[in-house]
Amino acid sequence: MSKSEQSWFTEAHESSGSSIGFRTHARLHSEQTPFQSIEIYDSTDWGKLMVIDGCMMLTTRDNFFYHEMMSHPALFTHPRAKRVVIIGGGDCGTLREVLRHEVVESAVQVEIDERVTRLAEQYFPELCEANSDPRAQLLFDDGIKYMAECEPDSVDVVIVDSTDPVGPAEGLFNAAFYTSCFKALRSGGIFVQQSESPLAHLGLIKSMRSALRTAGFQAVRTLTFPQPCYPTGWWSATLARKGADLSGFRERGAQTKQFDTRYYNAEIHKAALSLPEFMREELGE
C-alpha cells in the first residue's frame, strides 16, 4: 500500500484538551444503530479499531490491558465466583477473560446493542472465542433493567464494562444502579466498573466511590493500568465489595493460574492497587 492511501483516525477528547490517533488503511464498516454509531477501521500497527460515537473503544493490539484488568483482579479476589454478570462488554473480551476461570459456572453478558457483538464476531473473532462456551449467556437488553430485576443475593461478581458516562451508559454511574447491583450480589460479592482516566476524571472516580458506599458497599478500591487507546493513555477500574473487605486476594491462585495473560499477574494485581500520591490525597486513602 502506498503511503498516500493511509490516513489517521483521531479522537479529540474535548474535556481534557488532548487527542489520540491511529494510522489507518481503511474504514471497514460504519453504521448507525438504534443506540449509537459504530465504525470499524483497519490500522497499520494496532490491528482493527472499534469506534463508538467517535470514541475509541478498543484496538486489537492493546485491548488486553483493559479486559484483563476488568476481570482478573475481581475474580482472584472472590474466593469462589460461580455466577458472573457483565453489563455492557459487547465486544466479548471481558467475557472471554472471565471464562478462563474454571470456577465460574455461569457468565451472563447483558449488552444493550447487539450490533456491537455482531461486529466483534466479525472483526475481533479472537475476543469472541468463548461465546460458544456452555457457561456463557449473551443477552441483548438494558443492563439497568436487568440488574434492577435480578434475583437478590444471586450473583458473585458484577462487571460493568461500559462506554463513558454519557449516552446509553449514563445510568450506569449512579447510586440507583449501584443499589440494584448491591442487592443482586451475594454477601462477599464484588462489583467492578471501568472508571475512566485517573488524570482526567478523578472527580468522577471520587463521586463513583461515594455513591458505591451510599449503596451499601463496605469496601471500595480503585486500580489503575495503562490503556494507550483511551484519553491520557491511563485508565482505572473501581471495585466494591458487599459485606467483606478488599484488602487481600488469592495471590497463590494468581501465581499458579492455569491460563495465559499478557498484562495481569499476581505482582501486577498488587501494583495496580498502589495509588499515586495525588490519588491518595484526593480519594482520602
Place this chain on the structure above:
Amino acid sequence: MSKSEQSWFTEAHESSGSSIGFRTHARLHSEQTPFQSIEIYDSTDWGKLMVIDGCMMLTTRDNFFYHEMMSHPALFTHPRAKRVVIIGGGDCGTLREVLRHEVVESAVQVEIDERVTRLAEQYFPELCEANSDPRAQLLFDDGIKYMAECEPDSVDVVIVDSTDPVGPAEGLFNAAFYTSCFKALRSGGIFVQQSESPLAHLGLIKSMRSALRTAGFQAVRTLTFPQPCYPTGWWSATLARKGADLSGFRERGAQTKQFDTRYYNAEIHKAALSLPEFMREELGE
C-alpha cells in the same frame, strides 16, 4: 478566546502508527539551535508544551510522572547518594527532584543544548526553582565526553534524562557510554536511563539491558509509569547497579520523606518494578 483561535499540536509517532495531540492557544516560541529545533506552545489544558524536533518533551501538567520516576527510585535505593550526575535533563525538572534529597551534596547537570535550559527558565520556571541551589552545577557540554572523562569511582547516581535514541542522544544508548558510566560510578552506584515505551520499544529496552550487563553492571531492572504526553502514554526507565543488587530500597525513607511528590511514594516504587506478563516473558525476568 474564541474557539476558532484554537488549534492542535499533534505528534505522529511513525514507528508505532499512533499520535498524541494537545489543544493549543498559541505557539509562543520557535527556534533552531545548533543541535535541534525547539518549540514552546501554550495549551488549553496541559499548561506549556516543549517540543524538540517535533517530539513532545514535556507539558506543565504531566511532567511530574517522568521527573519523579527518573529520580526517586534511584535515590531511595542508594543508601547515601552524595554525588549525582544528570546527563541531558535540560528542562531542570529531574535536577529539582534530585535536590529534594538532603543527602545529595552535589548534582551536576550536563545538557548539550543550553537553549533547552534557557527556555525552561522562561516557560517552566517551577522546574528551575532548584537551579540556584548551591549544590547544583549546570554545565552545557557533551554528556558522552563528560562521562568518558569523569574521575573513576566518583559518582553515586548517574541519571540519563535524554531525548529518544536518535539525533544528539543516539550515543547515550550503547555499551561504550554505559562503560564510561560504570567506571565513573562508585561501588553500589546506580545508573538510570529513560527507556521509552514498554509497548512500542520493548526491543530497545531488551538491548539496553543487555548492553548494561556487558558494561559490567551486576543488576538491571526496568520500571514503568504513565506518561500521557509520550507515545502510547506509557513509559519506562531502566536502572542498573555496580557491585550490588537492585532487590530492595529504603522503603522507610520513602514512607517518611520530607518533601511532597505527586506520583511517587513507597507503594508506587514497588508497583513500578512489578512487570506485566509480556515484559517478564520478553525480558526473561
